[in-house]
Amino acid sequence: MSESFDARGLLADLTPDQQAAVTHGEGPLLILAGAGSGKTRVITRRVAYLLRSGVRPSNILAITFTNKAAGEMKNRVEKLAPGNRVWVSTFHSLGARLLRQYGERLGFDRNFTIYDMDDRNKIVKDALEASGIDNVKFSPERIGGAISKAKNQLLTPPEYARTATDFFQKTVGTVYPLYEKRLRAANAMDFDDLLYLPAMALKKNEELRAELDARFKYVLIDEYQDTNSAQYEIAKRLSLNYDNLCVVGDPDQSIYKWRGSDIKNILDFERDFPNARVITLAQNYRSTKAILHAASVLIDHNKQRKKKDLVTDNPQGDPVNILTFDNGLDEAEGVVVRIKEAVKAGAYKYRDHAIFMRINALTRSLESAFVKHGVPFQIVKGLAFFERKENRDVLAYLRLLANPQDTISFLRAVNEPARGIGKVSLDRLQAFAADQEIGLLAAAGQVARITEIKGKAATGLRDFHRMMTDLRARLDLPPHELVSLVLEKSGYEAMLRDSTDDEDAERLANVGELVTAAKQFHEANPESTITDFLEQITLASDVDGWDEQADHVSVMTLHASKGLEFPVVYVLAVEEGLLPHERSMGREDEIEEERRLCFVGMTRAMKELYLCHARLREFRGQLNYAIPSSFLQELPRDVRYSDTSMARNQARSAADEWRAKVGPAAKDWADTGARPVIPPKKPTDYKPTIPDAPETGLAVGVLVQHEEFGLGTVTDVSGYGALRRVKIRFPGHGEKTFVADKVKLKIVGRKKAGG
DNA sequence: CATTATATATTTTTT
DNA sequence: ATATATAATG
Numbered sequence: 126m127s128e129s130f131d132a133r134g135l136l137a138d139l140t141p142d143q144q145a146a147v148t149h150g151e152g153p154l155l156i157l158a159g160a161g162s163g164k165t166r167v168i169t170r171r172v173a174y175l176l177r178s179g180v181r182p183s184n185i186l187a188i189t190f191t192n193k194a195a196g197e198m199k200n201r202v203e204k205l206a207p208g209n210r211v212w213v214s215t216f217h218s219l220g221a222r223l224l225r226q227y228g229e230r231l232g233f234d235r236n237f238t239i240y241d242m243d244d245r246n247k248i249v250k251d252a253l254e255a256s257g258i259d260n261v262k263f264s265p266e267r268i269g270g271a272i273s274k275a276k277n278q279l280l281t282p283p284e285y286a287r288t289a290t291d292f293f294q295k296t297v298g299t300v301y302p303l304y305e306k307r308l309r310a311a312n313a314m315d316f317d318d319l320l321y322l323p324a325m326a327l328k329k330n331e332e333l334r335a336e337l338d339a340r341f342k343y344v345l346i347d348e349y350q351d352t353n354s355a356q357y358e359i360a361k362r363l364s365l366n367y368d369n370l371c372v373v374g375d376p377d378q379s380i381y382k383w384r385g386s387d388i389k390n391i392l393d394f395e396r397d398f399p400n401a402r403v404i405t406l407a408q409n410y411r412s413t414k415a416i417l418h419a420a421s422v423l424i425d426h427n428k429q430r431k432k433k434d435l436v437t438d439n440p441q442g443d444p445v446n447i448l449t450f451d452n453g454l455d456e457a458e459g460v461v462v463r464i465k466e467a468v469k470a471g472a473y474k475y476r477d478h479a480i481f482m483r484i485n486a487l488t489r490s491l492e493s494a495f496v497k498h499g500v501p502f503q504i505v506k507g508l509a510f511f512e513r514k515e516n517r518d519v520l521a522y523l524r525l526l527a528n529p530q531d532t533i534s535f536l537r538a539v540n541e542p543a544r545g546i547g548k549v550s551l552d553r554l555q556a557f558a559a560d561q562e563i564g565l566l567a568a569a570g571q572v573a574r575i576t577e578i579k580g581k582a583a584t585g586l587r588d589f590h591r592m593m594t595d596l597r598a599r600l601d602l603p604p605h606e607l608v609s610l611v612l613e614k615s616g617y618e619a620m621l622r623d624s625t626d627d628e629d630a631e632r633l634a635n636v637g638e639l640v641t642a643a644k645q646f647h648e649a650n651p652e653s654t655i656t657d658f659l660e661q662i663t664l665a666s667d668v669d670g671w672d673e674q675a676d677h678v679s680v681m682t683l684h685a686s687k688g689l690e691f692p693v694v695y696v697l698a699v700e701e702g703l704l705p706h707e708r709s710m711g712r713e714d715e716i717e718e719e720r721r722l723c724f725v726g727m728t729r730a731m732k733e734l735y736l737c738h739a740r741l742r743e744f745r746g747q748l749n750y751a752i753p754s755s756f757l758q759e760l761p762r763d764v765r766y767s768d769t770s771m772a773r774n775q776a777r778s779a780a781d782e783w784r785a786k787v788g789p790a791a792k793d794w795a796d797t798g799a800r801p802v803i804p805p806k807k808p809t810d811y812k813p814t815i816p817d818a819p820e821t822g823l824a825v826g827v828l829v830q831h832e833e834f835g836l837g838t839v840t841d842v843s844g845y846g847a848l849r850r851v852k853i854r855f856p857g858h859g860e861k862t863f864v865a866d867k868v869k870l871k872i873v874g875r876k877k878a879g880g
Numbered sequence: 881c882a883t884t885a886t887a888t889a890t891t892t893t894t895t
Numbered sequence: 896a897t898a899t900a901t902a903a904t905g
Contacts, residue, residue, distance in 0.1 A: 191895090217895050242894085264889090316895050384894065484892055547881045581881080666895065684893050706892055722893080745890080746896040 135170050135177070135205065146404045147171045153364070153398035154371040155391070159435045160420070160728035161411030161690065164373050168347055169198055171371065173205035175343055182209040186341040186363070188216055190348040191666040194688060212341075216356050217664050220319030223326075227333060231326050236656055238313045238528045239663045245269050245315045247533055252303035256296075263296055271297040272304055276317035277353045277385035279324055311564075312530035320355035327362040334362050342367040348688070349374035349394075353385035361397065368398065376431065377424050380684060380722045382714075392431075409435045411690050413442025415763070416734050420727040422761045427717045445727075445734045447757055449768040452741040452748075453487070453698070457494040459769055460695050460737065464678055465500050467693070475501055479679045479691040481726045483704045487697055488680055501677035505685055507670035511662050515621070515632040516639050520659065522611045526596055527656045530564040539569075539589055542620040545581035546589075553577045554586065566593060604658040605643035612636060683726045694730035699723070700738045701752040723756050736760075829853060 136144050143163060146156050147170045158164035172187055189195045195213040202211050214222070225235045240248065249265040249272070271294070275285045282305060286298035308315060314322070327334045341363050346352070349372035352360070364370035372394060379388045395401050409417055417437050424430070450456040464478045480491065488504050495502040510516065521537035528534075540546045557575045558568035568575075569590040572583050592614055599610060612618040621633040646658050667685040679691070683704075698704065705719035727734055742751040827839045837853040 215895070319895080381894080383892080486891065543882075545881065549881085664895065682893065703892090708892060743896090 135174050139167075139170070140406075140408060142404055142406055142408075143167050143170075146406070147174050149371070149402060149404070151369055153368050153394075153401035155394045155398075155401050155403045156371070156373040156406065157391075157403065157433075158373050158375055158406040159409060159433060160375060160378060160725070161409040161417075161435075161437075162406035163410055164375075164406065165194070165198070165347070165688070167406070168345055168371075168373055169201045170205070172198070172202050172211055172345065176202070176206040176209045176211070180343060182211045184340065184342040185211045186219070186344045187211060187213040188219065188344070188346040188360075189213060190351070190688065191215060191668050192218060192661075192664065193666070193669045193671065194347070215664070215666075216352075216359070217316060217319045218660075220323045220359075221314075221660055221664065223323045223337075224314065224319065227326070230333065231322070231330070233322075234312050234528075234530075236312065236528050238311070238524050238531045238534065239319070239660055240308070240311075240313045240315045240533065241663055242269070242316075244313070244533045245273075248307050248311075248313075249300065249304055252300050252307055256299050256303055263293060267293075268297050268300055269304075272301050273315070273317050274385055275301065276315075276321040277355050279321060279328075279355055279358060307532070310530065310562075311532040312528050313533070317355070320353070320359065324355040324358040324362075327359060335366060338363050338366045343369045343371070345371045345373070347373050348378075350376050350379040350388055350391045351381040351386040352390050353387060355385075357387070357390045364398075368400075370398065377427075377433070377721055378687065378725050380687065380718060380725060382718050405433075407433065407435055409437040409439070411439075411731050412437060412728060413439050413732060415442045415444050416727065416730050416732075419445040419734070419760050419764060420724050423727065423756060423759050424720065424724040426759050427720055429714065429717060443733055444763055444765040445736065445760065447699075447760075447764055447766045448735055448737045449753075449766070450737065450739040451769075452739050453490050453743055454494075455769070456697060456737050456739045457490040458497070460697070460735070461491070461494040461498050461500050461678075463735075464693075464695075465498055473693055474676055475678050476673070476676045477692040478695070479681070479686065479689070479693070479729065480695045480697060481681060481683045481686050481729070482697040483683055483706055483722070484698075485682060491680055491697075495678070501675070503672060503675065503677050503679055505667055505671045505679055505681035507665045507667040508662070510635075510638070510642075510670070511665075513632075513635055515617075515636050519608065519611060519617060519636050519639055520662070522593075522596075522615055522617075523607065523655055524659055525566060525593065526600060526607070526611070527654075527659060529566045529593075529597070532565055535565040535569075538615075539565075539586070542616050544585035544589060546585045547582065550578050550582035550586070566590060570594070600655065603644075603647045604653075604655050605640050605647055607655055608640045608643045612640070683722045686729050687725055690729050690731055692731045693733040693735075694726065695735045695737060696723070696726045697737050698739070698742065698751075699736045699754040699757055700742065701754055703742075703751075704754050704756065720756060723754075 136147060139147065143166075146154070146167050149171075156164065156167065158167070168187070172185060175185060176182060187195075187198060189198060192215055195215060195218070199211065199213045202209065202213070212219075221239065224231075224233060224237070228235050228237070246265045246269050249269040253263075253265060253268060275297070280288070282298070282302040285294075285301055289295045289298040308318070327337065344360060344363050346360055351374070360370060360372070372391065374391045376388055376391055379386060379391075382388065395403060412420075414437055417435055417439075421435055425432070448456075448459065450459050460480060464475065467473045467478070468475055482488070485506065488506075491502075492504065494500075511520065518537060518541050521534040521541075524531050524534040525538055536551065539551070553575060554565060554568050554572070557571075558565050561568065561571075563571075569586040572578055572586040572590070575583075578586065596607075596611060596614060599607065602610065618633070618636065621629045621636070624630075643658060646653070646661065650657065667681065668689070671679065671681075673679075683696070696704075701707075702710075704723055705716050709715035709719050727736075736757060738753045738757070739751055741748055743749075829837055829839060831837055831853065839853055
């Protein structure tokens with residue numbers, strides 16, 4: 126290929142395979158990119174390459190999995206090809222943008238609200254009640270999930286009803302159209318609509334399809350293995366006239382099947398696009414040989430898999446570690462202490478560490494361990510802040526301002542703070558609104574016409590409507606000023622300020638932070654409206670809130686870890702029932718997805734990898750035996766086992782207190798229920814990789830040499846990490862207690878048993 | 881209507 | 896164990 130432009134800077138540091146992917150010209154391209162093979166880099170370079178070769182930035186569309194990834198790619202492209210603003214976004218953001226831009230052509234109001242799962246379930250509940258099916262057999266969550274799945278498969282309500290066979294599906298078939306009606310009446314879209322409606326429009330409206338196809342001549346999609354049918358439809362229909370579709374993915378990292386993702390999309394790409402070029406990137410640049418080998422051996426247990434060997438030129442590195450703890454608390458503490466020690470030893474910074482787990486619930490014990498040891502951390506869960514009650518309340522006002530039809534937000538805001546408007550009055554108002562086919566806010570404006578509502582409720586509704594009308598006149602204010610105004614006019618701020626409740630003081634601070642968040646948004650996007658602000662919040666993914674600059678330990682779910690990398694990785698609770706999760710048990714394909722999830726977590730690690738499990742784990746307030754994950758058995762032999770729970774005989778660990786509380790039943794748990802799948806290990810098997818690790822070999826009966834007191838025998842060891850104390854009896858000096866971290870001791874040997 | 885007490889369900893993972 | 900939903904009470 127002869128370039129008439131300067132591509133040297135884009136290609137110099139790439140392998141031939143990577144270069145081929147970057148410089149591929151017209152036509153479909155499938156890049157099978159193994160974990161750590163530099164796929165983000167390739168996709169970014171490719172965009173820059175296209176720009177330098179003369180493709181107009183407006184003709185390029187790049188789809189990433191998170192908004193954060195989209196922002197980063199935008200910045201990198203900007204650096205490689207200055208002055209070019211390419212459209213990079215997630216599928217959902219793309220859908221929202223298309224719907225706002227072309228919605229009116231399709232019959233939608235552009236100021237629609239995006240409903241999250243919470244909102245969705247409330248609508249489902251309402252639709253369920255209205256359907257007359259009140260046997261409470263199926264939860265709104267379950268029905269909502271089924272509707273979501275239907276939309277992902279592009280099934281319309283009648284189509285779904287036609288294919289429904291069992292009672293559950295028939296129920297969903299009844300609720301689905303009612304649900305849709307309520308969404309449209311509220312001028313709202315759920316997450317799935319953002320894909321479903323554009324996909325349908327591209328399918329049905331050839332004029333629009335051809336227009337967008339020509340606009341997005343080059344489409345690039347990252348994490349293609351996790352696209353669903355609706356997303357596939359969008360990609361395909363944007364690539365009919367201009368089939369320059371470039372998809373990047375790794376079937377081994379497909380972890381969203383439960384959300385409707387179809388691994389077939391990537392496996393069948395060559396069939397869908399017969400002239401597709403396929404490039405495989407198998408070279409790993411991220412992990413040590415030890416880590417990559419362990420991950421490869423694990424994933425090789427998946428039967429439904431095209432075999433693929435990942436190779437790396439990186440050094441062998443330390444063996445992968447399997448850590449055994451007494452219980453969840455010890456696990457949390459043990460990991461935090463290890464990290465602290467590693468940082469203290471100067472080997473790593475806090476930000477080099479990440480802790481992953483299968484379920485969010487496990488972050489609780491970690492949180493207290495971090496606080497206890499003064500280790501900085503961030504729990505990467507993007508929406509958590511906006512999901513607090515007080516912030517949701519305030520956001521409900523904003524959503525209602527942006528979209529007066531928004532039922533859910535009206536119901537949330539109308540009596541918070543209390544305005545004397547109760548359930549009965551609201552039922553009457555809803556009946557009136559439904560009858561008149563108007564929104565709830567509009568109905569509140571006509572409260573005088575509703576004879577059944579009187580007294581406090583009537584004045585409350587009238588005042589609420591008047592206040593919202595006044596606020597709506599200020600809709601053009603920058604987001605943060607609008608938030609401040611809402612806080613003031615609604616009385617929400619006053620309510621919190623006048624409260625004597627301590628928690629309300631915190632809530633006040635939180636809504637204050639909401640103003641700050643809005644201000645930051647405004648500064649970053651000066652042109653944007655309140656609708657954009659709300660959209661960004663709703664479509665934010667967990668990692669979008671991650672601060673990767675700060676020096677702290679990152680804590681997140683395995684799902685959130687996709688696409689990231691860290692020098693040191695800990696995976697918690699690698700136990701049967703959690704990883705693989707019990708809900709996947711019995712279904713081989715779901716077990717395989719769990720294995721992929723484990724694989725994703727492992728392959729995030731660059732230098733050190735620790736897979737942890739505990740002998741006892743608390744679940745719903747109950748203590749249960751935990752069996753090490755079958756995945757651990759599938760690892761190669763050269764992993765390193767270390768059982769820190771061995772300390773239980775010497776140390777007064779948290780487990781002892783716990784066991785004492787639980788009583789004799791659990792006293793000899795170690796010898797009964799828990800059947801270690803892992804070969805039994807001796808404490809001496811463990812060689813700390815970091816200096817001053819909590820396991821310094823100090824145990825009762827160990828003979829030590831002290832600088833001042835001479836030879837002594839350890840009589841007690843307690844606590845962990847910096848708090849670890851060691852009691853030593855010195856002949857002639859009596860018993861002394863030291864902080865294990867601080868005291869200088871030389872281990873001389875072990876006293877004979879009984880001595 | 882609002883507040884409080886009791887019952888009940890809830891836990892996978894997420895745009 | 897905790898959070899939410901419903902029922903009972905003021």
